[in-house]
Amino acid sequence: MQRSVSSLSLSPSVKMKLVNAGFQFTADLLHLKPLQLSKEASLTQQEALEVLQTVRREGGGGDEGGGGGGAAAAAASASLTALELLQKEEEMKSIVTFSSQLDAALGGGLPVGKTTEICGAPGVGKTQLCLQLAVDVQVPQCFGGVGGQVVYIDTEGSFLLQRVVDIAAAAVQHCSLLVEDDEQRVAMETFTVETILSNMFLVRCHDYVELLAEVHLLPDFLSEHPRVRLLVIDSVAFPFRQHFDDLSQRTRLLNGLAQQLIAMATGHGIAVAMTNQMTTRLSGGGQSQLVPALGESWGHAPTIRLLLHWAGSRRMAAIFKSPDHRGATVQYQITSEGFRDAGQSEQPPSKRPRTQSVEPAGSQRDASR
Amino acid sequence: MATRILKRTGVSHDMCEQLKRHQIESCKDLLSLSAVDVMHVAGLSYQKASVLLQSVSKAVAPPVTTALELWKQQSCFSTSLPALDKLLRGGLPCGTITEVTGPSGCGKTQMCLMLSVLATLPKSEGGLESSVIYIDTESAFSAERLVEIAQSRFPDYFSSKERVLQMAGRVHLFRELTCQDVLNRLDRLEEDIISTGAGLIILDSVASVVRKEFDTTLPGNLMHRSNLLGHEASTLKYLAHQFNIPVVLTNQITTHVGSKVDPGFVTAALGNTWSHSVNTRLIVQYVDAHQRQILIAKSPVAPFAVLNYTIEKQGICIDGDDSRESLYEGTDPGLQPIRVQTGFNYNLNTSTDCTD
16 A cells, blocks of 8 residues: 655654655655755655664554554554453553442442543542542552552642652551561551651643643653552543633644553553642533533543432442443542541441531521520 | 743753743643643654653742641631531631622621621631621722721720721721722732731622623623632632632522522622632522521531521620531522511611611
């Protein structure tokens, strides 16, 4: 199959010179030497060399031939069979959320190697779930965890250390109660609140440019820190919901961001969790509805979408996009120890704090003294 | 860092000139393009364009730390209300936005005045030992009340007139009456923070100017208002984080119109998007003519909790002892119903009530 010269990843001026000199397809260039090419197409010698190297690398591999990625891309484009993929997927573990119902609905937990979006109304627990995952990813392998580090990109300023310490302490205590053999005992020595905190890499981004810049640099960071198994972005929505006059530019940038995150998830074997906000959509007739923010096209970016919402005073988690599992809704709660199943109380009833009912406006009780 | 000019990031002079021809001068302009666009604009091959993007990203990206390092730095601003501090695990968290919202006359400005006094106290007394930047949009700030709270709450410390004057001199008041004024003030606030050595920013209130100028029933206004509020929120979060100081805002209430089946209810103003933007939301509401309550409606560290309080000469006073925690069944902080004053205390012979 002939490949046209204009589809190569060269600079536009070089391509134009080649086309003007009459070279239409890569086949025309295959047998040339640099000096001859530079004379015929009036390119510099450096440019001619670059052209020939690109042609050999990309033009020779058939239709697939890697994009701009270079040699690695050409090698990786060899196809995989579904059987090989099945074996790979079985090795990839999931990150537990400590809520057994949610883990069951997700098929073990948050999948590694895929991108997951967590969207929800304010205050429902998105950041809490992210903090829980950031601690859970570090649970040692002998306890059924992944034993990895985490990169936490905070764009909203909700990463509060006191809360992380609480969740980490609860996780450490939970695991120490499960210790059965020596291997686990040894693992507990390195699973403490201090080590948990030292394995969390924290970045605070104030706007979308800083976020994009950080994501550009992440592949190198991940290569230098091969133990990272989770990337959390809390939240993707906040920086992209202001300062944008041109919404089509926003869509393009979000798509680019999504592609990079998917590439990192599969290429480096990490789980990516992103939180999203809700926005009010006015439909005809003055009715308004809460829908996930960032637009319809963003919905295609994450592989799995979790929607956390309120049902009165109960918190519910619904899976509404997943290629593997049916949409399911489970109830959860946020306790002082973190993200847990609803109805699960570790304290005996007498120790639970007194619950006072707060009456809403227009209430029945007479306000006069 | 996004507005950093390309020339100063180590990009070659020729490349800068070339990009300038396409109106790309700052890092933000370059990073807002996709890699293919950069190829066309810079006239480079895909690989070289990626390298350019990488080097510009390095100049813009914020530093990576670990949570352990953060443990040594972060702190809280104690509110001098032990029950509230205990629930909030120390006080108002520095580097975040705390919102106080509720019906009029319930005590929001009183809370702001009390926090202003606290911030100027030395660290030995539980303060931040710094100045306060108070942006007032409702002209509700009362210097006399500030002094009264100081002298009643800390009579020993403020026994001498000198100390009172010194405290008053550290509260910097800015009166801004339109949205644009508020935005301009926030954009220039960095300089004010550095020159005054501020440790607390108060904006009382966010809602009043915005609701005056934006009628959300008109088309396009809702989006405009959301953009404005988003801009304010991100500027305040940036300042809060960079200087590691707390930011306190006040908000108003609005009626959430119900459908035919259920009646409407009163809730915090400024909508759902704004509820996402604040980190902590404290709701003040009425129980009856004297008794009021603070609800912790949204917090990254505290559960839904309710505390009873009254307003006295020395500011906010929380009733009851601190050992019991009162929780309530909460819901979405943007939809939490708020109890308003349903009757008025016309009997003025009883103890004087201090409403703001």
